[in-house]
Amino acid sequence: MVHKLIGFYGDRPDYTPKATDQLALEIGRDQIVCMVRNTSTSEIDAIELFQIDQTKVDWSDIFFEIKQNSKILGTTYADCSVFYNFEEAIVLPLSKMSATAAEDYLSLIYGEDERTNTKFDSINTSLPTVTIYRVKKSLTELLNRNFLLFKTQHSYTPILNELLNRDHLPAVFLKLIVYQSHFVVVLMKDNELQLIQAYRFNNSDDILYFTICIANQSGVSPLQAQVELSGLVDFHTDLLEQLKKSFGIVSFDLAANQDAILARSSNYSPYFLTPFYKLMV
Numbered sequence: 001m002v003h004k005l006i007g008f009y010g011d012r013p014d015y016t017p018k019a020t021d022q023l024a025l026e027i028g029r030d031q032i033v034c035m036v037r038n039t040s041t042s043e044i045d046a047i048e049l050f051q052i053d054q055t056k057v058d059w060s061d062i063f064f065e066i067k068q069n070s071k072i073l074g075t076t077y078a079d080c081s082v083f084y085n086f087e088e089a090i091v092l093p094l095s096k097m098s099a100t101a102a103e104d105y106l107s108l109i110y111g112e113d114e115r116t117n118t119k120f121d122s123i124n125t126s127l128p129t130v131t132i133y134r135v136k137k138s139l140t141e142l143l144n145r146n147f148l149l150f151k152t153q154h155s156y157t158p159i160l161n162e163l164l165n166r167d168h169l170p171a172v173f174l175k176l177i178v179y180q181s182h183f184v185v186v187l188m189k190d191n192e193l194q195l196i197q198a199y200r201f202n203n204s205d206d207i208l209y210f211t212i213c214i215a216n217q218s219g220v221s222p223l224q225a226q227v228e229l230s231g232l233v234d235f236h237t238d239l240l241e242q243l244k245k246s247f248g249i250v251s252f253d254l255a256a257n258q259d260a261i262l263a264r265s266s267n268y269s270p271y272f273l274t275p276f277y278k279l280m281v
Helices: 059-069 099-110 137-146 156-163 204-217 239-246 274-280
Strands: 002-008 022-028 031-037 044-052 079-085 089-093 116-123 129-136 151-154 172-178 182-189 192-200 226-231 249-252
Touching: 002 059, 022 274, 031 059, 031 274, 044 059, 044 274, 059 137, 079 274, 089 099, 089 156, 089 192, 099 116, 099 129, 116 137, 116 151, 116 156, 129 137, 129 151, 129 156, 151 156, 156 172, 156 182, 156 192, 156 274, 172 204, 182 204, 192 204, 204 239, 226 239, 226 274, 239 249
Parallel strands: 022 079, 079 151, 172 226, 226 249
Antiparallel strands: 002 044, 022 031, 031 044, 089 129, 116 129, 172 182, 182 192
């Protein structure tokens, strides 16, 4: 089964997108996010978050159920972007990357899988860097059937593009992005990327454990590190308090203009939708 956890449509209960709007999808193993940006106002008009039951393994069935319950996917869009949020991804210097090397690296870390396509994105840094990742062939074929033209990236790529272009980061900085059943952590030390990795979790204790371990591996106490938090934290009610007790500073990542779509609900924090909004920057 697929469950719609969130459906925000501005102030219009009868919301209908236009073909000239921009569509973005973020697709992960446990969740799919659909967003529409109005090309006239440059604001995000609608966002939907769907949870995928882990018993579902057929992407065609998943996509069919989502289309049945979505107010967004019934329209044909001229501009579409797809972001893959799968754990089978790594970041490498461009000098280490070739088609064969990318497959070898992924197979070494995650095991061989002939049912996937290997893809890569360029990251905008002074040191040429790429995200390499896998996508199921069945998912790629499904998207090709449903969308005439679409651009693709892994979610790591916009995360790093935004973070690596910031100035004056703390000496030890951890960016923590919480999704439905996994989270992504980025470790920066002295303005240099040390780690970006996705971890599966069952509860907030798992998130806290992994984050503390990563901070310790940086060579400093967690109390000397700053954590920046965003995502579905409100689904894990004690996580914020646990982080505040364990780390020196806990701050929040907020995207511009996202308050408007959250204004109708007091159930979620301002940083709840930040990871999705930033995909469309």
